[in-house]
Amino acid sequence: MALIEDLNWRHAVKAFNPDKKVSEENVEKIIEAARLAPTSSGLQQFRVLKVSNQEIKEKLVQGALNPDSMKDCSHVLVFAAWDRYTAERIDKVFDYTTEERGLPKGRFNSYTDQLKAIYLNQPAEENFAHTSRQSYIALGLAMAQAAELKVDTCPAEGFSTKVVDEVLGLEKHGLKSVSLLYIGYGNDEKDWIKPMKKVRIPRDEFVIDVE
Numbered sequence: 537m538a539l540i541e542d543l544n545w546r547h548a549v550k551a552f553n554p555d556k557k558v559s560e561e562n563v564e565k566i567i568e569a570a571r572l573a574p575t576s577s578g579l580q581q582f583r584v585l586k587v588s589n590q591e592i593k594e595k596l597v598q599g600a601l602n603p604d605s606m607k608d609c610s611h612v613l614v615f616a617a618w619d620r621y622t623a624e625r626i627d628k629v630f631d632y633t634t635e636e637r638g639l640p641k642g643r644f645n646s647y648t649d650q651l652k653a654i655y656l657n658q659p660a661e662e663n664f665a666h667t668s669r670q671s672y673i674a675l676g677l678a679m680a681q682a683a684e685l686k687v688d689t690c691p692a693e694g695f696s697t698k699v700v701d702e703v704l705g706l707e708k709h710g711l712k713s714v715s716l717l718y719i720g721y722g723n724d725e726k727d728w729i730k731p732m733k734k735v736r737i738p739r740d741e742f743v744i745d746v747e
Contacts, residue, residue: 542683547734549688549718551726554608558719562685563588563611566719569681570613573674577651579629581621581667582674583711585614585704592703599699605690610720614700615675616711617667621655625710668714675715682719692716 563586570584587593588611600606618625630644655663675691682689693715700706700713724730736742 546683570674582671599696601694609718
């Protein structure tokens with residue numbers, strides 16, 4: 537039940553303590569949980585940008601709906617997905633996989649040909665809708681790992697992707713921002729939601745048992 541206890545402990549922190557930083561060891565554990573997340577076809581169609589530089593955070597504030605969290609948190613993790621699928625990206629992942637597993641290069645050609653037939657004929661917008669969904673799996677695991685470490689987090693979609701993409705130069709990497717994860721330690725005096733009961737709809741409403 538340890539994970540359930542950790543998830544009951546965590547909440548979306550509304551205010552962070554700017555004077556209390558998360559250790560690099562713990563930040564890396566949170567990122568590693570994201571790196572180990574499952575993804576469609578094992579392609580890992582996103583990247584995580586770790587932002588701790590205060591000057592960069594101040595620039596990102598321009599696009600944040602909660603600017604104080606952006607400024608005061610210890611680190612901002614930016615989940616950014618491939619802007620689209622390409623044959624080169626697909627081949628690179630599977631070439632690396634076969635090499636790491638000691639398999640002959642091209643071992644999965646029939647499968648990658650299927651992937652290319654599906655994705656390369658789609659518009660970029662449809663590709664990005666798919667790649668961005670993969671990043672949410674990793675976002676969830678990162679928050680779970682942070683909770684196990686008793687590190688506070690707040691996920692955010694409420695931000696200007698245009699500002700974040702421009703400040704971090706994501707276009708040159710073929711990436712577009714999807715979500716943010718503020719990590720740090722809460723400011724108990726300003727975090728208005730902390731003393732409130734955690735509320736989720738009851739199990740019998742949440743789950744539809746199919747028998």
